Amino acid sequence: MYVCMCYGVTDKAIQQAVEAHGVGNLRELREVMEIGSQCGRCISMTQDIIDATIIDESLFKEVS
Numbered sequence: 001m002y003v004c005m006c007y008g009v010t011d012k013a014i015q016q017a018v019e020a021h022g023v024g025n026l027r028e029l030r031e032v033m034e035i036g037s038q039c040g041r042c043i044s045m046t047q048d049i050i051d052a053t054i055i056d057e058s059l060f061k062e063v064s
């Protein structure tokens with residue numbers, strides 16, 4: 001699913017950035033990819049995906 005249409009960024013790409021680079025917010029995400037600086041419509045969904053991925057990761061760590 002595309003989150004950012006302006007830069008063609010998918011939810012998977014955001015999840016991978018969180019997992020690979022430990023990205024925790026939009027500012028950190030922008031250090032690894034272009035997102036959110038054109039129209040800005042994707043910003044709140046991007047932050048939601050970052051938050052959800054961090055929660056998933058922490059659940060996974062507790063289990064393993």
Ligand code: FES
Nearest residue numbers: 004005006039042
């Ligand atoms: S959809 Fe992300 S900047 Fe426009």
